Amino acid sequence: MDLGLKGKSVLVTAASKGLGKASALEFAREGALVTIASRNLQELQKAAADIEEATGQKVHIAQMDVTRAEDIHHAVREAAVFGNGLDVLVTNAGGPPGGTFDDFTDETWVNAFELNLLSAVRLIRASLPYMREKGAGRIVTITSSSIKQPIPGLILSNTFRAGINGLTKSLSMELAEDNILINTVAPGxxxxxxxxxxxxxxxxxxxxxxxxxxxxxxxxxxxxxxGSPEEFGRAVVFLGSFANSYITGQAVLVDGGMVKAF
Incomplete structure (x- = not known):
């Protein structure tokens, strides 16, 4: 199947390792012009080298802290310059600390909000003008299986990942007229x-x-x-591709059947 990604500009955040890196790798396999962003420059450089070695595709890097609005705008601009615009955005961020309700102060709650939910809001806001200029776009938000079934001891993640899912569903209705499809992929x-x-x-x-x-x-x-990171990355790439032309506002769990909720 041709996923329609050859030459498309893709930005994947928190992509120096883990699920972000695996997703970026699969986009590169499809011939996309991939920009990866993360805080640690050395890890970013290593991730780019790994992906280039595996795919033969040049990968661009943008150092970015997702809690800083100016860094987000920088990363989106970098991706747009490298890829002649922006076609696909994958929002990803590291998880907040584990613990229960009594463990956390207001400061910790605010930090988790900025890390997980506000970062997605800012990334999408910065990316939309480029997608609207092209007349189409694809957005994939990475969340967690906790959007369907809360995970004990991860109250911060449970709360803000669910918020991203709500944002995704709401935006699917608002962005449909722009031919911008948005879905969330939730790892188990x-x-x-x-x-x-x-x-x-x-x-x-x-x-x-x-x-x-x-x-x-x-x-x-x-x-x-x-599951393997590669298995997860393939799900992200399909939903973020232009072979996906009619799936939007959905939450796809990549969990081996772990979550029993509908």
């Missing part, structure tokens, strides 16, 4: 550093080996394993 247990960190934290809290925590998680997944 994908084998990333973030999930490994959460597994270790849970193991420490329970006083058990991390292998026991992983086994408990896998027992809840009908496919019987954690």
């Amino acid at each position: 247990r994908i084998a990333t550093d973030r999930v490994a960190e959460l597994d270790h934290l849970k193991a420490e809290q329970k006083g058990v080996p991390v292998e026991e925590v992983k086994a408990e998680a896998i027992a809840q997944i009908p496919l019987g394993r954690y």
Whole structure:
């Protein structure tokens, strides 16, 4: 299937590792002009080199802290210059700290809001003029399976990922007339550093080996394993492609069947 991405300009944020990097890699495989953005310049450079080696595609980098509005505008401009406009945006950000309601102050709540929800708002706002100028666009927001089933001990993430899902659904109605489609992709247990960190934290809290925590998680997944970042990235790329011409406002879970909610 031709995904219609060859020569298209794509910006993926938080893309120096994990789900963002995996998504950027799959866009590059399709011949897109990919810009990756993240805070750590060295990790960005390494990620770009890895993707270029795997695909033969030149990858542009833009150093960006998603909590800083000026950085967001810089990254979007960089992507537009590199790709002659902007066709596809993938909003991604690292997860806020784990914990329960009593663990967090107002400052922590505000920081999590800026990291996860406000960053998506700002990225979309900065990108829309470029997409409207082209007469079409695709936006994919990366959230979490918690949009369907809250995850214990991740109240900050549960709250703001759900907010991104609400934003996505609302914007699907507002942007349809501009031929801009927007969807969210929600990972379950994908084998990333973030999930490994959460597994270790849970193991420490329970006083058990991390292998026991992983086994408990896998027992809840009908496919019987954690997903790979590449499997997740392929879902992002299809929804962010121009082969997708009639799916908008949807939340697609990439979770091996873990979440039981409709």
